[in-house]
Amino acid sequence: ATVRELKKNGGAAADITAAVVALNALKAQLNALAEPVGVVLNKKALDDLLLRKMFVVPSFEIYGGVGGFYDFGPPGAAVKTNLLNLWRRHFLLEDDVLEIECTNIMPEVVLKTSGHVERFTDLMVKCVKSGECYRADKLVEDFIENLLAKGASSLTSDEQEKHRLVATKAESLTPDEMHAVIQEYGILSPGHGAALSAPMPFNLMFQCHIGPEGHNVGYLRPETAQGIFLNFRRLLEYNAGKIPFGCAQIGNAFRNEIAPRGGLVRVREFQQAEIEWFVHPDDKSHAKFGQVAAQRLTLFPKSNQLTTGKTVVLSVRDAVDQKLIANESLAYYLARTASFVSLLGIDMSRVRFRQHLDTEMAHYACDCWDLEIQLSSGWVECAGHADRSCYDLQVHAAKSKVEMVGTLKYDTPRAVDVVDIKVNKGKIGKAFKADMGLVNKGYDCRLI
Structure with missing residues (x-):
């Protein structure tokens, strides 16, 4: 408008030229803002800065270091402590989540039962x-x-x-x-x-031996979740038998990565902050779902990964209604994670939730979404959200012969007829001999 007014009112040529230059500069700024944000980070310079200021340094540096191991210096340790304290306030205090601390070493039977020995x-x-x-x-x-x-x-x-x-x-x-x-x-x-x-x-697991005899094989834990599952009975009792409830653990996990060349992105020892949220398998609603239902998330569904390659932006409620996200509890934690990442100051235009393809789904999961952040090295998984169904509790209960179940209290009492079949294995063995195993599998009840 200034340029038009100067021309209309017969302004001096120098003034008109100056106004045009100023207008073009403003247009250039506007166009720059409209352009997609490019990667402007000098990663090498940042890595050098973190090293010089001792935020993070290679472990065993005086001996040449070992790939995949890093130490946090004073400022790095302080940043991590602040982040974990914020995580506790945001997730644990908000939803009255319990917290435990379990061992780093686990006997082989635990991880063989969970499927990690065979499939990790x-x-x-x-x-x-x-x-x-x-x-x-x-x-x-x-x-x-x-x-x-x-x-x-x-x-x-x-x-x-x-x-x-x-x-x-x-x-x-x-x-x-x-x-x-x-x-x-x-x-x-x-x-x-x-x-x-x-x-x-x-x-990817680090194997070790427990005790001097060398017969008791163990592993450094590859995840923090298993300790929570093993303590389920006591946690449920501590929580007065009430379900749903959550339990968290912050601790180190260990993975013998094949080629950890990505700096801090892929290491062999790292800290996890994890929550397991236990619900009734037939009711995965969440009491606070309404508080996040309108929140919008950038989602990368598995169907789009194999077709358009494009993300979609949906409200949490729409994602659940369209059965894109399996249930309210899973959706609630996706939304809470997005809020947490925003609190950390992460550019949300570089954040998405990518759904696992059916062929890459972990053996324990029936739906899984990774929080991914676009770094200078591309999209990097920073958090995982999985509906593990009853897998872990079921396999540990079957192997240990210890029940891992909760009870549901009805509003009004119900009378239910239960058929309790006791099987005489001796007689079955004599009658069916080599086929006894097949016969046992045919029973639709628990053999006692």
């Missing part, structure tokens, strides 16, 4: 020249990312989408499927440009 693996490949090990899915993802960055102009949109889909599925591929992808793309070892071995599963 990543696919590993080796450079046939140097013997250096690599995590197979990360090699595929990095190769395709570079392929798209360098050759996007020569690829059609369909070809680009095909490559992205392969990268998306990389973490969930079987060894044979992974080998086929590596062969198809001609992926070589980054260090020597040599061929790679066939992919093989590598268990």
